[in-house]
C-alpha cells in the first residue's frame with residue numbers, strides 16, 4: 001500500500017528554486033495497479049523517487065506498507081527507463097538478477113531457483129548466461145523486470161520503463177507487466193507520459209496538474225480486467241477514457257504556470 005499525504009518537493013540551489021510538487025495526496029491500495037500521467041515536467045519522476053526513498057520530501061509524508069519512508073523501503077523494487085544503465089554490463093544476465101538476492105542474504109541454491117523462475121516469468125529462460133549488451137533493448141528491459149520480480153517486492157515502482165523501446169516490443173512488455181502483476185499480486189505504480197499506455201495498463205489513472213503539482217483526477221478505469229492490445233484499445237470506453245484524460249492534461253497545460261517559483265538575483 002502506498003500513502004502519500006500532502007507531499008511537497010522543492011528543488012533548490014544555484015540560485016534557482018523549482019517547486020516540482022505542490023501538494024499531492026494519494027493512496028494506492030494493496031495489490032492495485034495505478035498509473036500516473038501528467039504534463040511534461042509536472043513531477044512524476046520526483047513523486048516516484050520520493051516513494052522509493054531516493055529523495056526526501058520538502059513537506060508531507062510518504063508511507064509504503066504502513067511505514068514512513070526515510071530511505072529505500074523494504075519490499076520495493078524500481079524499474080527505470082534506462083535499462084542500459086541499470087544492468088551491470090560486466091555481469092551475465094543471471095548474475096545481474098542474483099546480485100540483489102545476495103545482499104538480501106538468500107542462500108545460493110534458493111538464489112538459483114529464484115533467478116530461473118524470474119527469467120521464466122519474462123520468457124528469457126535461455127538468456128541467463130548472456131551479457132546484457134548481447135541482448136536487444138526490449139530483452140534488457142525484460143531482464144530489469146526479472147530482477148525486480150526476483151526481489152519478490154510487495155511494491156513495484158516503474159518510471160517510464162518502455163519509453164526507449166519500439167512500439168511492438170512496448171506492447172509485448174505492457175502485456176508482460178500485467179501478467180507479472182497478476183501473478184505476483186504486488187502493488188504497482190507506473191509512471192508514463194503515454195495516456196493510451198496508462199489507460200491500457202491501469203486499474204486507476206492518476207492525472208497530475210502542471211506545477212505547482214496536485215492530483216487533478218484519480219480516475220477508475222472501468223475496462224474489463226482481461227486486456228488485449230487490439231480489443232481493449234478499440235473499445236469505445238477506452239477511447240472515451242483516453243480522450244477525457246487527454247483533455248484534462250491539455251487543460252492543465254493551459255492553466256499551468258512555470259515550475260520555477262523563485263529566482264535569486
Ligand SMILES: Nc1ncnc2c1ncn2[C@@H]1O[C@H](COP(=O)(O)OP(=O)(O)OP(=O)(O)O)[C@@H](O)[C@H]1O
Nearest residue numbers: 011018020039040041042043044045046047193259
Ligand atoms: N535534481 C533536480 N534539480 C533541480 N530541479 C529538478 C531536479 N529534478 C527535477 N527537477 C525539476 O523538477 C520538475 C519536475 O521534474 P520531474 O522529472 O519530476 O518531472 P516529470 O513529470 O517526470 O517530467 P517528464 O514528463 O518530462 O519526464 C522539473 O521542472 C524539473 O526541471
